[in-house]
Amino acid sequence: MASIRDLLRGGRSESGDVVQHTVGNALVLHHRDEISGEAQSLALSVVADTDNDVVVLDLGDGMPIGSWESMAAVLPRRRRGIRLVACGQQHHTAAMAGQWLSERLSRTVIAPDGDLVRGSAGALFVHSKPGSGWVRFRPGKPPAWDAKRYPTPVWDTAATDSRACSSTGEIEPLPGGVWIHDVRLPEVVTEHRGRLVADVPCQSETMTVLLGCPGTAALSLDDVVRFWRGLDPESQLRARFVQYGDIRIPEGESFGQALADLLGTNVVCYPGVPIGAPGKFEIRTVRADGVLGWPPFAQELGYSPRAHPHSRARRPRLLSHRAPLKWTEEISPRVYWYAPDAVVEVIEAGLWVRPADEPGNAERVRSTPLDPEGGTMIFDDTVQGRSARMRELAEDLAARVDASVGQTSTLFPASVLVPGQKPDGRAQANLAGPAQPRPEVERGEPTVVVPRRAPVGVASVIGIPPPVSMSVAIQPAAEVPDPVRPAIAAAPAPPPAAAPPPAAATPSVVPVPATRSAFLGIAIPVPVDPRPEPPAAAAGPDPVPPAAVAVAPAAAQVAVAAPAAPPVAPPVAPPVAGADPVPPPAPVEIPTESSIDDPGGTESPRRAGPVPAVDATTDPTTPPAAPVAPGPARPAPGTDPSGVRVQPVASPDASALPGSRVPAEERAWLRRSLSQDFDAMASSVSRIMSEHPGMNAGGGSTADDVLVDSVAIRLFLTRRGAGIDAGLRSGANGPHVPLARCAVSGLSRLPSFRGSTVVRTTPSPGEWHLYQGRRLVTDWSFVTMLTAPCAGQDGDTDVLIWSMTARRTALLEPEGDERVDDRVVFLPGTHFKILELAEPDGDRRGIIALREIGANEIDDDGRIDQNRLSLDELAVASLHRSLDRWAGTAGRHRIGAASVGRFGVLPGLVRPPVGKKG
Template identity: 25%
Template sequence: MNRDTVDQGAGDFLVERRGAHVLIRRIGEADAQAGPIGWPEPVDGHVFVLVSPGAAKDGSLITALPALLHRSVVAKDVEAVRIALPGLGRDPFVPQALADALDIEIFAPDGAFIAEPGALLYAGHGTGGTGWLRFRPGAPACPGGRRYPVPAWETAIPATPFGVPGAIVEPVPAGLLVRRPDASSPALGDVAFSVPADSSVAKIVVGGEGAAPAAGLVSIVVGRLSLVPTRLVPLSTTTSTHAWLSEFAKSLSRDVVVEIPPTDVKKRYRPFVAKLLQRADGGQKVLEAVVPPRGWQRRDAFGYRRGQVMADVVPSGLVLRTGAGASVASAAPFDPEGWTLYLGTAGDPIGPELLSGAEALLGELAPETRKVARLELLGLLDDKTRNLIDRTPAIATRAGPPAGTKRAEPVQRQEEQVRPSAPVAAPQAAEGEAVRPVAEAPSPQGAPVMPAALMVSSAPVPTMSGSTPTATAHEAVAGVPQVPPAPAVPMSVTRQEIPAETEQKELPEAASVAAARSEDSAPAPMPVVEETRTEVLAHAAVGAREPVAPSESRVVPGTALVVADRASTAAEQTRFTAAAGDEYGEALATVNAALATWPSMRGQTDSGVKADYVAVCLYLGRGRGGFGDLNTAVRGGVAGEIDGQVSCLASGLRRLPTHRRAVLRQSKDAQGLEGTIAPGSILTEPGFLVGSMDLDVTVPDADLDVLIWPASARRTSELLIGQPVNEVVFFAGARFKALALRATEPVDGEPGDEPTAPRVAALFRELAPDETVAASGELDEHDLAVLAKLDRALERRRRGALRLIEEPGLRGRMTSSLYEWHEDVSSSPAKGQTVTLAS
């Protein structure tokens, strides 16, 4: 906003005109309001006065305000002045005196207000006050709204929180937040307060990870308030899924506009969709796309262009084309975990300019967006493009496989897998190993440089030899350090397009390898096309949401079992069901109760959901397959007493919601930890680590708190309802970086009959599966940011009352040990050492 005039006000203050508004600041104070702030839309007859931070702290401002306003603000056409000074309305004497002296209406907040763009200067619940107060000459103060300018929908929503069975509804700047009762109330700075408001419609913000209520409950809230039209803003991966959104619209019996935040709370990637229409019949339609990547121009509300290349934003990703018409890709729903880049349209040729457009697009995307991308060819490669690819050395053929590497399995034809718009499974990597990239192929002189993912006519399927990392196509685009690749598998094409001599040479070999697969191995990670289709349909895994491991957990002699992080197969579920026996039936009752309580869990209709959840229940139970027995087995390199449980347990955890707050564990032996868990050291748990999401508990005789900021921990409270402690489970093989060891002195006069927190606490951050750690062991900016959060959590824990937990099984799970693994012992765990964080 341009500065029009600067007046010498009164005392040490300046009055600056900012268009239709006014800024009061101290003389010599830096212009803290030069950047974008939430300057309101001008209102006829009203003047908005913003007080700078320096002026707000100056006690003489109140004395100078009458002269400042009289000289520079009040005029004949001014009916009201809104003074943005936090807490000015708390003591009504000053604003009432201003109104009487200036004979004008004064608006002032009785608490703080939010000045960020899009917040409408919100001063209601959550800011420490009730809103803006209105002071009129000679009349008592009255409410003056919670936002400015006051939107038409403000009077239709409550000003204070209220509850419905299973949910809490709270006001936020954009409208209302709906969260679960066990989730914490949002505060200033939380993502719920950052959702921009729309003066034309109230938004229903659905809580983030750990706070997401059931879709049916949210529809009850919307129906009760009669909010039409409805704008929904999901803040979590769970509430952004097609299953949740479809259930919400169906329960509401009408179409719903869904506003997709730039990133979800996990910060995985930035979607191309800004708004989509979720229809009650389950369909989705893009209403608005985000701003185009650099080098692209906006074509319309949901499309871009770059030269002759068009980009259509569809719910599931982006369609690049040079021909006309929409694509069948528009039928696939939005996926909060990843997106698909579709090349071409059915029956149209894919030329070099389209590949160049794809390269330009991928080059402008952030790494986290490229990482979760998938590639699908919908068109036909023309001769020019095919020749270019043929003379460009493909990444899949630059080097032979390492010694001992098994030959990659071919893609099998399975008609039931054919869904052109369905997500594509990620390439497989050895269990517990981060998938690493391969080198990009050099481009022939004079040829356009293509990303490795687009330079191959076949999709690389990585394999594993020992602990040698494998490759995925997408990471070659990302430019991460590279390793030799494994041989490629020819992509699936129509039978009509396979030359006769090629078919005779390749198909028998493919069939022989397929026949050698074990009966319970996972299906090939790439869907194939129907033989009747006339175009090439290649699903190349350009990115993976999570590393997908081989079909069985890998056992290395003399080491721990490296557990596959993937969905369980039907064969594993069958074996587990049979081996669990009576225990399966007992746990199934718990699972059925959870599925009846949480509609989002019922939405997972595949047949293996109950077996996976039963495996989790057994792991957290007292009988066979419990924590003690199974973790001992995994650490010893075996899969446990109950056949198939490890695979189903890992799969069940993947289905549960992610926990994104501090996790508590404890120990009864804190001696000698200063050298063992020095900041920067890495601890690894080969098994499934358990902790408490409740920070108000303690076990008897504990002398060490272990607080962990998680990355992969899964919440079990939805599955095991009504437990005394809400537990979380970390995936097997999780790594933890030590951040600090905190100790406090005993306080005199502490009550001896109440449980107290240990005086020593070790603070950790869980590392992402593919995260690298600096050899120096120093803490980086991410570590320091997490450390600040853990310190605040520890302070709240030490101030509050604690519950004593004496149930033996729970105590054992909360106090198991971790291991210290050095960077050079990934294949020789015997060199690692046990860190006693438990008795």
């Protein structure tokens, strides 16, 4: 008869009911009769555990409950722990068995709590529900979560549970890393998931982050940012990004560069998907159809963010690579000896056969982007006498390399990548005249192949802006040499486009990639913009106003003619350091919109003479007179009978442009003038500064300077800030100037915002009139916007601005009815490009879409750079996506009652005074 102890253990088992066999790195417990194929496969592939005995429970169709005691009997009592896995119909009982065996054997047992997923090279991944993973059971102690993966990488905790990153995107952990993808086609996602689980290795030191899924909608980089922000700094350094599917990035931009710019930090990308074992894997490119392609020689590419949002990107750094052939000698980084007179250099696109002496076009060749469809073999032909020799060596190398990887390389001379071998490498052509001649190419070269998808980064090959349209790329096909013509002739001829008038120093066309050879840099001229530029004499509204010369950074200094200003009274000299400039009255009264035309009520260190009269009859199309030196405030051209006018450009004494150091006497004057108000605000601001050390002194400023600047921000954000705005818009001088300068200095320390901003307003007919036909507006005051709409805000028009540098003000927002949630502020002197105008019509709301632009997008003549059209398209698309997203969500009130009047004035314009507001 069975004892009570036997019954509690599930019944007495017969001796020898369970037997053990060592298979591979595991001990398999199974029925005496047989061992299943699943158990054998699992045991043979599992990685040995240095700290635990790997035990596989072969449960088959199910073991009687009495078999548990037999299992315990065949396992020895030892100090080492047990890593327990189960296969068969009852594999989900591994966690329960782990707890029982831990108590029964007095050994630590690690068992999976969830579905066990087998990854590449024996990796075991536990994933089925939130919190699933390997659980550690210890005798007499509660279970504890141990890891997600085995073997456990150092980044394991960075990717444990699936979570949504948008309404259509998901961050999904994989055995080998993380996959961020669209979820709207589950059957497509399931197919690719199986491949990634089985092929992508789990590397101990680096985390593979796959983006997108072939066959699904393009992934937004916003989803990547949300994932990135959740990583600790160490995990961020270990991330290796892979473009696995389509991603929404600017046209002509490389995926890695777009990512680095958006994240604002260096990133490392794989040029394809890693497959194989952690210690021995290869990279395979991802073709347009989602099938893995050839193994590139470049293994890791490093991208750095642009120094300025609109500056030219650096060439990606080749961080690691594989040798072109075994047993070849690496004579310098990425350069291998191949013949007495030639070396082979590994570049992003493939291999480059060249002389040992580096040719002059080296950087252009190295900038050739990788083609996912196939490898590229480039031979140097800069010296005519050596071209045949370099080609011969390249053909020999291609035959050896192709045989080893089972792929085909396409041969290209370096001159095809750099047309004409000009020192500056700039491809120039003009549709108004004959096409530029192509370099002579030897007969018999391989016919170029047409890729199914033009890869990103094409324009970087020859230093040109992104392509305009593939459909207009084939117009001058008759000028292309024979080896290229067959690939072009198949394209349909486009309708003729009007050629823009020739410019003096700027090429009027850009090359567009239409074939694989074009992808490698063969230029085909097309118009940049079919709309002709207005004559220089009629470009009144667009040039940057002249005061920027005196106070803006060097990049923004442009001299533009302006009408002469009326006489102005001599300004009062600014205070001298250490002297008391003016005996200040009681707490300063910040001017309001109604008092701004006569700002003489309060003495300040920057008070000048009377404000110049504004000529409301100035014709905005009238060409400016001869250039004049910056002086007192001048009215900008363009006014309206209703009183709405373009902002005048303030004199240096009345401006608050960022970049200039705030004089110490201005901060001292502000502290004295605010008196008790300053002390009250300084108390709360000091507490905020102590909680956010990043606001503290830096860049030569003392802690006291930062405190004064932060108090100035707090004051500006209250209702009294409306007077500061009005003063700057008018170009007048007065007490608002030192206040604004301190606020600008403080705002520059706050975090920036990049993305869509919005306010709702009802522009007057005069404001619509002044915006029509303009392409550039500059606001010499602060521009206040929201990062999401405010419920109940009046207005029949949505004003949208794509922000690059607007500052978030949440840290210093006032309390009560002056508080504004989600407020951002553009600093004075910000330029905005008008992208879209549509007045309201019936039930359709109006829209005014602008993009913040940098000074480097404006040339010496004050005109906007035509090579940034892709940025305009990206901004418009992003702004409209934001509108669609906001339309589907319930809005909330963001603007306090006392701050409602701070919003609605269009950038660059001045509304007439409307009376004093409290």
